Amino acid sequence: VQLVESGGGLVQPGGSLRLSCAASGFTFSSYGMSWFRQAPGKARELVASITSTGDITNYADSVKGRFTISRDNAKNTVYLQMNSLKPEDTAVYICYAAIAYWGQGTQVTVSS
Numbered sequence: 001v002q003l004v005e006s007g008g009g010l011v012q013p014g015g016s017l018r019l020s021c022a023a024s025g026f027t028f029s030s031y032g033m034s035w036f037r038q039a040p041g042k043a044r045e046l047v048a049s050i051t052s053t054g055d056i057t058n059y060a061d062s063v064k065g066r067f068t069i070s071r072d073n074a075k076n077t078v079y080l081q082m083n084s085l086k087p088e089d090t091a092v093y094i095c096y097a098a099i100a101y102w103g104q105g106t107q108v109t110v111s112s
Contacts, residue, residue, distance in 0.1 A: 001025035003095045008106030011085055015110070019080040021095030021103055029053075029073040032098040035080045037091035038105075047093070048080060063089075085110045 007019040019035070034049040048059045048069035057069050068081040078095065087110045095103035 001097070001099065001101045003097060003101060003103030005093065005095050005103045005106040008093060008108045010109045010111065012112050013086060013110055015085050016081070016083045017085065017108060019082065019093055019106060019108075021078045021080075023076045023078070023095075023097060026097065026099055026101075028076040028097075033069075033071060033078040034096040034098075035069060035078075036094045036096055037089075037108075038094065039091040042091075044094070050078065052098075082108070087111060 002024045004022045005019060007017060011017055030052055032049060032051050035047045036044050037047050038044040046060060047063055048067055050057045050069045050071055054071050059067060066084045071078040089108060090110050091108060092105040093108050094105040
């Protein structure tokens with residue numbers, strides 16, 4: 001099993017980033033997927049989740065209306081579109097598959 005995140009980086013407040021998580025080694029279309037984040041000195045928190053078919057999504061209150069989770073089962077990839085980014089969104093963003101497997105994470109830094 002492998003989950004490889006990409007798309008992180010440095011962005012100014014109000015900017016946007018799109019994270020990707022490419023999955024392999026399991027039947028991607030059968031499992032829900034989630035994005036978590038962890039800021040320095042803070043607990044890991046759930047940001048967004050999506051069902052296996054993509055018909056149901058859930059978001060943390062702190063990102064509702066700004067972030068969108070989606071998936072492409074043909075490409076074995078889950079995405080996180082992040083708009084109107086704030087400095088408090090700075091964290092390592094980690095992909096999670098409902099087979100209890102974590103990716104390594106990608107750093108997102110929101111700063112002017």
